[in-house]
Amino acid sequence: MSLPFEDIQSPLEEIEFLARSTNRIRVLDTLREEPMERHDIEDETGVSRATLARILDDFGERGWVTRDGRQYETTPVGDYVAREFTGLLKRFEPIPDLNEVAQWFPTEGFDFDLGDLAGAEIVRPAKSDALAPTTHITRRLRTANRVRVLSYSHLSDVMEVCWRGTVEGALELESVVDRGVLERIETDPRMIDHAQEMVESGQAEFFWHEGTIPVTVFLIDDVVLVCLSGDEGAPHAVIETTDETVRSWAESIIDTYRREGKPLDPELFTE
Incomplete structure (x- = not known):
C-alpha cells in the first residue's frame, strides 16, 4: 500500500536531518553501542567538541539521546532511528558499484x-x-x-x-x-x-x-x-x-x- 504524500513530509525531514551530516550519523551510531561520556564520544568519532555539543543538543530535542549525569545514551527511539538508518545506508552501499x-x-x-x-x-x-x-x-x-x-x-x-x-x-x-x-x-x-x-x-x-x-x-x-x-x-x-x-x-x-x-x-x- 502506498504511503499518502501528506504523510511523507515528516519522515523525510527526519531522514534529511541525518543524511545532511555524516557526523550526526557517526555520533548516533556510536551511542547506540553503549552509553558514553562526551570526551569518549569525541575520541571515538573524531567530531570536534563544538560540533558534538550541537549534535547532542539536537538529538536531545528530538528525544533520540538522553543524558544521565555525564553519560549520554540513545533512547529507544534513538536506537530505532540509528538501526533503521544504518540499515538503509547498507542497502544503498552497493548501488554505485x-x-x-x-x-x-x-x-x-x-x-x-x-x-x-x-x-x-x-x-x-x-x-x-x-x-x-x-x-x-x-x-x-x-x-x-x-x-x-x-x-x-x-x-x-x-x-x-x-x-x-x-x-x-x-x-x-x-x-x-x-x-x-x-x-x-x-x-x-x-x-x-x-x-x-x-x-x-x-x-x-x-x-x-x-x-x-x-x-x-x-x-x-x-x-x-x-x-x-x-x-x-x-x-x-x-x-x-x-x-x-x-x-x-x-x-x-x-x-x-x-x-x-x-x-x-x-x-x-x-x-
Missing part, C-alpha cells in the same frame, strides 16, 4: 535482492590487467577444496586450473554446463584430454544441460562468484560475496540445473 556493471546483469536467473550484495567485492578489468575478472576466478580456484560451477561460458584458463586441481591435487569439482560449452571443448584437443582426465580422476563430475543456462556462477568453498558476461567469453565483471542469501541462491540454482542435466560420459569426447 552495481551501476557500473548493471548493463551485464542477465534478465533472468537471479532470485535474490540486490541489497544482498552490500559489501560484495566487484572485480572489473583494469589497465594493468584486462582479464582481471578471470584472473580473480583462477586465483580463488588455486586454493579451493571444493568447487561447484554453473556456466554457459567456456574459459580455458579456468578449466586449466580445475584440471590441475582435480588431476594433480585434491580439488573436488562439480560442473554443470550447456551443450555450447561441450561443443567448444570438442574443438580443442588439449581440453578434450583434460576433460577426460578430470572425469576419470574421480575428483570431478560434469553434467550438461540441453536448455539455456542464464548465469555463470562459481561456489568456491564458502565464497560465491557471480560472473557478468554480456556474451560468451571472458566475464566483464565478477561479483564476490559470502552473503548467506546469495549462497543459498547459488546452491539452489546449481542443484536445479544439475537435476535437469545429464551426467557427462567421458566417451562422448571419443565418438
Whole structure:
C-alpha cells in the first residue's frame, strides 16, 4: 500500500536531518553501542567538541539521546532511528558499484535482492590487467577444496586450473554446463584430454544441460562468484560475496540445473 504524500513530509525531514551530516550519523551510531561520556564520544568519532555539543543538543530535542549525569545514551527511539538508518545506508552501499556493471546483469536467473550484495567485492578489468575478472576466478580456484560451477561460458584458463586441481591435487569439482560449452571443448584437443582426465580422476563430475543456462556462477568453498558476461567469453565483471542469501541462491540454482542435466560420459569426447 502506498504511503499518502501528506504523510511523507515528516519522515523525510527526519531522514534529511541525518543524511545532511555524516557526523550526526557517526555520533548516533556510536551511542547506540553503549552509553558514553562526551570526551569518549569525541575520541571515538573524531567530531570536534563544538560540533558534538550541537549534535547532542539536537538529538536531545528530538528525544533520540538522553543524558544521565555525564553519560549520554540513545533512547529507544534513538536506537530505532540509528538501526533503521544504518540499515538503509547498507542497502544503498552497493548501488554505485552495481551501476557500473548493471548493463551485464542477465534478465533472468537471479532470485535474490540486490541489497544482498552490500559489501560484495566487484572485480572489473583494469589497465594493468584486462582479464582481471578471470584472473580473480583462477586465483580463488588455486586454493579451493571444493568447487561447484554453473556456466554457459567456456574459459580455458579456468578449466586449466580445475584440471590441475582435480588431476594433480585434491580439488573436488562439480560442473554443470550447456551443450555450447561441450561443443567448444570438442574443438580443442588439449581440453578434450583434460576433460577426460578430470572425469576419470574421480575428483570431478560434469553434467550438461540441453536448455539455456542464464548465469555463470562459481561456489568456491564458502565464497560465491557471480560472473557478468554480456556474451560468451571472458566475464566483464565478477561479483564476490559470502552473503548467506546469495549462497543459498547459488546452491539452489546449481542443484536445479544439475537435476535437469545429464551426467557427462567421458566417451562422448571419443565418438
